[in-house]
Amino acid sequence: MANNKSFIALIFVLCFNLISTNIYAANVGGWTLGGGVAQGASTVYEGTKKVVIDGVDYIKKGTAKITPPASGVAKVLARGAAGYALSVAVEQLLGSVDWVLDPANNQIVYTKPQDPTKVPPDSPVCWTWNGGTCESLDSVVRKILNTNMAGWTIQSYSCPTASSVKTPGVRIKCTAVLTYPGYPNRNYEANPLSVANPNYDPNAEPEEEQKTLPLEVVAQKVISNAESGDTNAQAATTAAAADIVAEAEKDDAKARPIAQQLEASAQTKPADEAAAEKANEAQGQSKPNTQNPEAMDLSLEFPVFCGWAPLVCEAAQVVISFPQTLTNWWETGKSKAEEWALSISEAWTAAKEWATKEKDSEDTEVDVEQLDLEAESVDINLASGCPAPVVFIDSDFYGQPFKIEFSFDGFCSILSDWVRPILISLGAFIAALILGGVKVNE
Numbered sequence: 001m002a003n004n005k006s007f008i009a010l011i012f013v014l015c016f017n018l019i020s021t022n023i024y025a026a027n028v029g030g031w032t033l034g035g036g037v038a039q040g041a042s043t044v045y046e047g048t049k050k051v052v053i054d055g056v057d058y059i060k061k062g063t064a065k066i067t068p069p070a071s072g073v074a075k076v077l078a079r080g081a082a083g084y085a086l087s088v089a090v091e092q093l094l095g096s097v098d099w100v101l102d103p104a105n106n107q108i109v110y111t112k113p114q115d116p117t118k119v120p121p122d123s124p125v126c127w128t129w130n131g132g133t134c135e136s137l138d139s140v141v142r143k144i145l146n147t148n149m150a151g152w153t154i155q156s157y158s159c160p161t162a163s164s165v166k167t168p169g170v171r172i173k174c175t176a177v178l179t180y181p182g183y184p185n186r187n188y189e190a191n192p193l194s195v196a197n198p199n200y201d202p203n204a205e206p207e208e209e210q211k212t213l214p215l216e217v218v219a220q221k222v223i224s225n226a227e228s229g230d231t232n233a234q235a236a237t238t239a240a241a242a243d244i245v246a247e248a249e250k251d252d253a254k255a256r257p258i259a260q261q262l263e264a265s266a267q268t269k270p271a272d273e274a275a276a277e278k279a280n281e282a283q284g285q286s287k288p289n290t291q292n293p294e295a296m297d298l299s300l301e302f303p304v305f306c307g308w309a310p311l312v313c314e315a316a317q318v319v320i321s322f323p324q325t326l327t328n329w330w331e332t333g334k335s336k337a338e339e340w341a342l343s344i345s346e347a348w349t350a351a352k353e354w355a356t357k358e359k360d361s362e363d364t365e366v367d368v369e370q371l372d373l374e375a376e377s378v379d380i381n382l383a384s385g386c387p388a389p390v391v392f393i394d395s396d397f398y399g400q401p402f403k404i405e406f407s408f409d410g411f412c413s414i415l416s417d418w419v420r421p422i423l424i425s426l427g428a429f430i431a432a433l434i435l436g437g438v439k440v441n442e
Helices: 002-020 070-078 083-094 137-148 215-227 231-250 252-264 273-277 310-356 409-435
Strands: 026-028 031-033 037-039 042-053 056-066 098-102 107-111 125-128 153-158 174-180 183-190 193-196 210-214 267-270 283-288 296-301 390-397 400-406
Touching: 026 231, 026 252, 031 252, 037 231, 042 231, 042 252, 056 231, 056 252, 070 215, 070 231, 083 098, 083 107, 083 210, 083 215, 083 231, 107 215, 125 137, 137 153, 137 174, 137 183, 210 215, 215 231, 231 252
Parallel strands: none
Antiparallel strands: 026 031, 031 042, 037 042, 042 056, 056 267, 098 107, 107 210, 125 193, 153 174, 174 183, 283 296, 390 400
């Protein structure tokens, strides 16, 4: 049965390897990932990402290493992939036993054979030879053969009628095949005798029973084998890593750690191969100095800065693009502010008309003594100070100052020119409603 399982497992792993040879591209966090390469129990993915710097296409290339947990490898084993790795791991953990995969319950169900040297408690008879002690059938047969055929090796033996014997006093025939170096195989007959089992218990449970082994325990063994370089086990860990990538395509939280690895290891080069090859090359020439013949004049022509320092340019591009993004936000905010101002004006007019219109119903006016209150001026002030600019880079490049910073002046201007008047108008409107005794029912 174990051999059949090994054959089936081999079919599984061959099919898996056949499928896994297909090129698979995934998109994780804006990165395009190709097929992974096994590295121990981990899988290394190469990713590429297109960026535009100063109107020129650049390609970022990075790597990410994914190490699946035992639970992920167990899912791969449960669906029948990497079956040979599963078969090897089970045998390493349990020895040679009969087992089946129970994917619904994430476990291996196996049958542990009884100890052949012990008499089963549910058997009414045991066996003896020449009136010896009560022993198991296996022990008696081996004792007969080792005594009568000393030096010969027992290759196999069988006792066809042994299972049908339920009473003492029955002698059966067992046939054995023996081997000896330099001689042909020899058949030999042993005849053990049944006797009453003194420890017989008709209610005893058979020792040969089914047991279970969690699939994650097997998966952990597969991971250990993959770490040691077992290619069949690596098929399972690679498939589990592919599952993680597939989930990351649909889940930003799962994509984030993969994208962070790719960003951290990324190299940025021009998308044009010819430009990428010359990105780090500087052209130069030397010629004699006419005023000082012993010296040489050297002229250098450096490549385009963004070609050989793309990371600096990429950071600068983000800073440069931010004001435009903020400007778009300002325009949208300005439009919204105008709409708010118009709505407040219309609401004020409607409230004024409602408060002053004549009522046709009975007079419900209440005389209220006018209090002589001194008017006080009310002014609303917003902080006049604007935050200092945020400096991203402040250095020098070839003796020239090089600074990239972001200023809040535009944002403060929006607050001062648009938000402040709106807040003042809204406060005045609410105050007028309160003083006018206007109640708005929700």
